[in-house]
Amino acid sequence: MTDYSEQNTQQPYNRADEPPTTVRPVMQTDNPYASTRGSITSKQLPAFDEAIINKYNRSGPRYTSYPTALEFTPIPDSFEAIGLETKILQNREGRAPLSLYFHIPFCRHLCYYCACNKIITKKNSDSGDYLQYLIAEITHKRRLLSTPEGSDKPLVKQLHLGGGTPTFLRDEEMVQLWEFLQTQFEFLPEDEGDYSIEIDPRELSENTLKILRNLGFNRISLGVQDLDETVQIAVNRVHSAELIESVLTEARELGFRSINIDLIYGLPHQTPDTLDKTVNRIIEMSPDRLSVFNYAHLPERFKAQRQIKDEDLPSPATKLTMLGSTVNTLTEAGYQYIGIDHFAKPDDELAIAQREGKLHRNFQGYTIMGDCDLLGFGVSSISQVSNANTRYILQNDTDLQNYQAKIDMTKINPTVMPAVKYIKTSIKDRLREYVIMNLLCHDYLDFKDVNQKFGIDAITYFINEIQQLGAMQDDRLIDMDAAGIRVLPRGRLLGRNVAMVFDEYLEKKHQNRFSKVI
Numbered sequence: 001m002t003d004y005s006e007q008n009t010q011q012p013y014n015r016a017d018e019p020p021t022t023v024r025p026v027m028q029t030d031n032p033y034a035s036t037r038g039s040i041t042s043k044q045l046p047a048f049d050e051a052i053i054n055k056y057n058r059s060g061p062r063y064t065s066y067p068t069a070l071e072f073t074p075i076p077d078s079f080e081a082i083g084l085e086t087k088i089l090q091n092r093e094g095r096a097p098l099s100l101y102f103h104i105p106f107c108r109h110l111c112y113y114c115a116c117n118k119i120i121t122k123k124n125s126d127s128g129d130y131l132q133y134l135i136a137e138i139t140h141k142r143r144l145l146s147t148p149e150g151s152d153k154p155l156v157k158q159l160h161l162g163g164g165t166p167t168f169l170r171d172e173e174m175v176q177l178w179e180f181l182q183t184q185f186e187f188l189p190e191d192e193g194d195y196s197i198e199i200d201p202r203e204l205s206e207n208t209l210k211i212l213r214n215l216g217f218n219r220i221s222l223g224v225q226d227l228d229e230t231v232q233i234a235v236n237r238v239h240s241a242e243l244i245e246s247v248l249t250e251a252r253e254l255g256f257r258s259i260n261i262d263l264i265y266g267l268p269h270q271t272p273d274t275l276d277k278t279v280n281r282i283i284e285m286s287p288d289r290l291s292v293f294n295y296a297h298l299p300e301r302f303k304a305q306r307q308i309k310d311e312d313l314p315s316p317a318t319k320l321t322m323l324g325s326t327v328n329t330l331t332e333a334g335y336q337y338i339g340i341d342h343f344a345k346p347d348d349e350l351a352i353a354q355r356e357g358k359l360h361r362n363f364q365g366y367t368i369m370g371d372c373d374l375l376g377f378g379v380s381s382i383s384q385v386s387n388a389n390t391r392y393i394l395q396n397d398t399d400l401q402n403y404q405a406k407i408d409m410t411k412i413n414p415t416v417m418p419a420v421k422y423i424k425t426s427i428k429d430r431l432r433e434y435v436i437m438n439l440l441c442h443d444y445l446d447f448k449d450v451n452q453k454f455g456i457d458a459i460t461y462f463i464n465e466i467q468q469l470g471a472m473q474d475d476r477l478i479d480m481d482a483a484g485i486r487v488l489p490r491g492r493l494l495g496r497n498v499a500m501v502f503d504e505y506l507e508k509k510h511q512n513r514f515s516k517v518i
Contacts, residue, residue, distance in 0.1 A: 020454035032446035033357030046492035049323040072421040085417035094146030099158035103378035153186040176194035221260040234268040266295035267310035406415035443487035
């Protein structure tokens, strides 16, 4: 390992105590994060090493933002603070495109593994009432947004409906929402934009997929979790493999360009054999992307999980066996490991963006639309808006009644806005975010690139973090030299652990709020 403390004395200047400045180079160099991953090669495959994973497997955030959502603080209820979200939206750069997120909190069935803020109901009227609140919030926020020169509407490049179960909205309600959005925003053509929705395959009407495709949705995500009947019964999410296959077949015939399937390992009654059968059956269905999540059993925090008995859960050692087998099976089948539970075919947009050094990560997970401001609508939704060197992260109330009361207030007092919590990032936060996200998206940090973008000497500035990474270098999780930090195949499944070293907010008080990395 390089002795960075000795090397540091030879640096021409020491600016570790000075703040970064986002000084831009006169000439932009070639993208240092682009790679030659034209095809899956052994250099890119994650290496599964049970002993190493056990050594480094500790709790940590998923870094859909930095700082993470744990750093939210309440927006003060004062005259000055009431205008905070208004000012943020008014001052955003009008040329910056938008990514829109809509949170639909309703489900018709309670899945026992769930760790989300969902409302279980079968009343169709709930969706209609909620839709009117969404439309009111859209109208209220839209009036504050500036537009690009030559246009009378803000440009939208990405849209996503999550939940809950977004298809809890009736088909005609989905049409109503989509048509209303067309009056408020300018959308890229569907062959250029990214318009996605999460689907419970059990809750589709005969025409739902056709309607979604005709509207312009081009990507869908299906919650499958497991195909074993015993496991499905234990988590109260029962459906057949034939149903999933029929949905995928119809989606392909309709022209959806990307289909994602969610799986979970660590569920009750799962075994390495049953999960292996599920994974191989899913591979036969050939989705474009897969998300393979670790089930974190936290019944003290999530009421639904109290239906799951501890004795029915696989042991930690068995979970590691399942993970290792799943990783090997998917990569052998040709899927590219993107990072943090995500896999994609080599010709999928995510995989291409990663190879080209253009992959990003935000509250919607991995994305190719990193130049967008994110606007969230609905209960608990989150927005990310950049102004110059500052980024604001805002969250609506997580309680449905409180959210609706806030929207009702906006109709009476236009100065009221729906966000109740926020984070204001500093330029130092933006620097560390840049470091963390490049490690998680591209398995690499280029020191020269960081120096140019932030006006610092990265080795000097991060000397303490570099020294902390020494053990990981000894264990061949990473490789460090004067050019940068590379996450090696042996460390790819532990990329979050590498990123956590650069997290200034990660304190012991937060550890019980996260699940294990693996």
